[in-house]
Amino acid sequence: MLKMTDDKAPLTQAVVALRKQGVEFTFHFYGYRKDAVTRAAAMEVGVDEHIVVKTLIMETGEGKPLIILMHGDRQVSTKALARQMGVKTVKPSSPKDAERLTGYQVGGISPFGTKRKLPVYIEETIIDLPRIVINGGRRGFLLELVPQGLITVLNPTPVNAVR
Numbered sequence: 001m002l003k004m005t006d007d008k009a010p011l012t013q014a015v016v017a018l019r020k021q022g023v024e025f026t027f028h029f030y031g032y033r034k035d036a037v038t039r040a041a042a043m044e045v046g047v048d049e050h051i052v053v054k055t056l057i058m059e060t061g062e063g064k065p066l067i068i069l070m071h072g073d074r075q076v077s078t079k080a081l082a083r084q085m086g087v088k089t090v091k092p093s094s095p096k097d098a099e100r101l102t103g104y105q106v107g108g109i110s111p112f113g114t115k116r117k118l119p120v121y122i123e124e125t126i127i128d129l130p131r132i133v134i135n136g137g138r139r140g141f142l143l144e145l146v147p148q149g150l151i152t153v154l155n156p157t158p159v160n161a162v163r
Helices: 013-020 037-045 078-085 095-102 124-128 147-154
Strands: 002-005 026-029 052-060 065-071 090-092 120-123 132-138 141-145 157-159
Touching: 013 132, 013 141, 013 147, 037 052, 037 132, 052 078, 052 095, 065 124, 078 090, 078 157, 120 124, 120 147, 124 147, 124 157, 132 147, 141 147
Parallel strands: 052 132, 065 120, 120 157
Antiparallel strands: 002 026, 026 141, 052 065, 052 090, 132 141
């Protein structure tokens, strides 16, 4: 595990977006694994999987894309999310669409500095955590920050969408 302050971070669009807003963070590298990504990241970085926040790209039944941020050890209830958004359905985007919309490779998608500005929803309990670990814009690269930093940059809509 390598944990460093933001001045030595790789220059991803996520890092650029956080620096632009003056958000402090540290970062970690870990060995990316396609399966059990949040579990592997949490184990290697030495944190509880609950504070690892995954960035999921979804779309409404009308085809409107969005980001939902969820605890690493929880799943999204698409029915609950759709109900709270006031739409009929929400479903995961295809990997190809997720990459096209964000400019990031699947497994390295960060909610910060996306190619296209997307509405962001956040599981409300993430806001209460003392700190979070979230993808930094490339596979195997995580940012650690306080949730307020995420709120400052993304202005997400809190939802209760845990399945």
